Amino acid sequence: MSDKALVLIVDDSATNLQVLAACVKGYHQLKVATDGEKCLQIARQTPQPDLILLDVEMPGMNGYEVCKRLKADPETEAIPVIFITGLQGDKDEELGLKLGAVDYITKPIRPAIVIARVNTHITLKLQRDKLNQIAFNDQLTGLYNRHFLFEAAARKVSRALRHSYELWLLMIDIDHFKMINDTYGHPMGDQILKQVADVLAVDNRAEDLAARFGGEEFVVIFDPCEDQDALNKAQRILRKIEQLKPQGIKVTVSIGMAKLKAEDVDFERLLKRADDALYKAKQGGRNRIELASFP
Numbered sequence: 001m002s003d004k005a006l007v008l009i010v011d012d013s014a015t016n017l018q019v020l021a022a023c024v025k026g027y028h029q030l031k032v033a034t035d036g037e038k039c040l041q042i043a044r045q046t047p048q049p050d051l052i053l054l055d056v057e058m059p060g061m062n063g064y065e066v067c068k069r070l071k072a073d074p075e076t077e078a079i080p081v082i083f084i085t086g087l088q089g090d091k092d093e094e095l096g097l098k099l100g101a102v103d104y105i106t107k108p109i110r111p112a113i114v115i116a117r118v119n120t121h122i123t124l125k126l127q128r129d130k131l132n133q134i135a136f137n138d139q140l141t142g143l144y145n146r147h148f149l150f151e152a153a154a155r156k157v158s159r160a161l162r163h164s165y166e167l168w169l170l171m172i173d174i175d176h177f178k179m180i181n182d183t184y185g186h187p188m189g190d191q192i193l194k195q196v197a198d199v200l201a202v203d204n205r206a207e208d209l210a211a212r213f214g215g216e217e218f219v220v221i222f223d224p225c226e227d228q229d230a231l232n233k234a235q236r237i238l239r240k241i242e243q244l245k246p247q248g249i250k251v252t253v254s255i256g257m258a259k260l261k262a263e264d265v266d267f268e269r270l271l272k273r274a275d276d277a278l279y280k281a282k283q284g285g286r287n288r289i290e291l292a293s294f295p
Contacts (some may be wrong), residue, residue: 008049009040170255174253209223254288
């Protein structure tokens, strides 16, 4: 994977695309779109653009409307947008900035200006990403932390209830973890936490979420996910962790699964049902999956 940032250039003019691409090429990776719909589509793909150079005057959906939609979508609102336009008025620039753009470049295109501003905003974006990683990720395992989990899960639950699609939550606890720490030491315990986290992170789709809840507990959200697929994924997690055996140490987990129902008015209610199912899995002998009862 390249360590270069990804810049999306959006313009309906092939000439403008070539000029802008020549400015950015060599510094960053490039993608191009010739209309607003394609821009919105690419912006939601993985990896997402680190910056969008967006033409204002395009047929159909103009740049202002594209920017408005980008900023209204939680998945794309953080992508910085620089408008490229032939409009010279202060009111046009003011409108673009009010819509959430970070900068405004007027035509004719001056390569030195484009390069300088693109590099500046890429640097700011990457710095912000680093700060967010520190704020939202667990420093030991690299998974999302509890703070981010509650923030993101609330949005996922609300969206799933609003659009009536299936969402599953897994509450996962490493079996006998205190005994592992007492027997093999905390450094070994940390290694086991990291390896379990790696299993939870692998094969996840972009829309899924894996987080360290605290201590030896983890939460995974499959969003959206049909019943059998969710159960298959949970069984695969159980099996992969049992096969880890770091330095010959037997490691297993217990899993409580809860499917979002209309009666789950918020994330905390869903989480409580999964936690109750986890308790039953522990009481039932550990290294197993328990499905939560419906409300």
